[in-house]
Amino acid sequence: MSVNGVIELNNVTVSFDQNTVLDSINFYLGTGEFCYVIGRTGAGKSSFLKLLYRDVTPDNGLVHVADFDVTRLPDKKIPYLRRRIGVVFQDFQLLPDRNVFDNVGFALRVTGHKKSFIKHRVLEVLGLVGLSHKRNAMPNDLSGGEKQRVVIARALANEPRLLLADEPTGNLDPEASSSIMELLRQINNRGMAVLMVTHDYDVIRKFPARTVQIENGELNDIKII
DSSP states (O other), X not given: OOTTEEEEEEEEEEEETTEEEEEEEEEEEETTOEEEXXXXXXXXXXXXXXXXXXXXXXXXEEEEETTEEGGXXXXXXXXXXXXXXXXXXXXXXXXXXXXXXXHHHHHHHHTTOOHHHHXXXXXXXXXXXXXXXXXXXXXXXXXXXXXXXXXXXXXXXXXXXXXXXXXXXXXXXXXXXXXXXXXXXXXXXXXXXXXXXXXXXXXXXXXXXXXXXXETTEEEEEOOO
16 A cells, blocks of 8 residues: 555455445545545445444455555454544444543553553543533533534544544534534644545535545545535
């Protein structure tokens, strides 16, 4: 893979029960690039994302992500790949019985970091997403936009090279949606690659960036007008 690339897919095919979802697709994402992924429900967007963090393996082709040859990656090394990828989910997936600080610090504890580092890093990423004042709040006390900011902070905790955002504005009102998009662009401007799945064409028009579409098993760059 190119030294400046964070994702590279070469002739990748994925099928389930003899149904081809992705058909010999090629894709490249450079370090620091922002890219939207669009497509109808069932087009293969989820399979595309799962390829990147090795939840799905291709029938054919090569997948490289963050300097890992994902196609040939032994199962025991999958956790190391995933530490280089931050994932932001539409439905938040926060731990309801833990406060904001502990939700963000959870991944760091799992990977064996010391308490002093965890405290420093959690406060750092909460400051980045504008939620330092909410560190002791419980998830149920947060707005949808605030919950998504916690999810983004959690995704950034391990200092990944790539941020995958799966419909991050799907459950938010327009104001909160714009706020989250501004945050994602700020993160991208700091040098992190961002790959975002979305159905919201208004978001793409308001925050334009490279856009690829998955349709009939093919992946192609398109322009949104």
